[in-house]
Structure formats: C-alpha cells, structure tokens
Amino acid sequence: MDERDVALASVWRVVRAIPRGTTLSYGEVARQAGLPRRARWVAVALKAAPPSLRLPWHRVIGAGGRIAFPPGSRLHREQCRRLRAEGREVIGSRVVAAARGTGAADLDAWLWKA
C-alpha cells in the first residue's frame, strides 16, 4: 500500500462522511483529508473510486456551489437529481446554499460563508 492508496483512502473516507443533504467543495475535501491545496487531485480520486464503494460523490461540488460537470452532461444531470432528492435546490450549475435552521445547513453556511 503506497502513498497514493493512503491518499485515496483519506479522500474516500472524508466523502463518505458527508452528511445527507450537505455539500462540501473539492478544496474542503482535500483539506479535511490532510491534502491541502490538492483539490484537483480530489477529482482524480473520485474518478478512481470503485462504484462498489457507493460514495456520495454528488455531495462534492466546486467552490461557491458550482457543479463541476459540463451543463447538460449526463453526470451533471445525475448530480442535480441526487442533490434535489436530498432537498437541495439547484439552479443551472449552481447549488443554492441551504437556508439556515433546516438542519444540515450550518456546514455549508460556514463553508461558502455568506
């Protein structure tokens, strides 16, 4: 098990821990995984994640609530669908910050502040 595997496991662990209805940016995932400033690599890690892990990858979005996939692409639609299924509003490629007081909101309020 080399460094890469450890890093992959760290990222997956963080993503797996994102609560339902909440979102985390790539940069934040990287940071919480102990890989500061490696947001880009988080994308690689997600792409490399075996589907069998059933990671909630849809809860990982770009900074500022931006969906990272090209609008109209299959994955973009899939992510929108899953986020809305968890009660999040999505407008275009933007995931609207959750309103305060609705439970899962505090995290991203802190994240993309306001």
Add this chain to the structure above:
DNA sequence: TGTATGACCCTGA
C-alpha cells in the same frame, strides 16, 4: 522525457 488535459481554486481586472 515532455506536453496536454482536467469532476479545482483564488485573485484581480
């Protein structure tokens, strides 16, 4: 070996 590409991020104009 070198270059290009990308599910990124941030600042500044």
Add this chain to the structure above:
DNA sequence: CTCAGGGCCATAC
C-alpha cells in the same frame, strides 16, 4: 458576468 494568470498535480499519450 467574463477572462487571464498563477498555483496545484495525477494521468494519458
């Protein structure tokens, strides 16, 4: 809002 420019770094060719 867009665009540019810097940083980041694994992968693919």
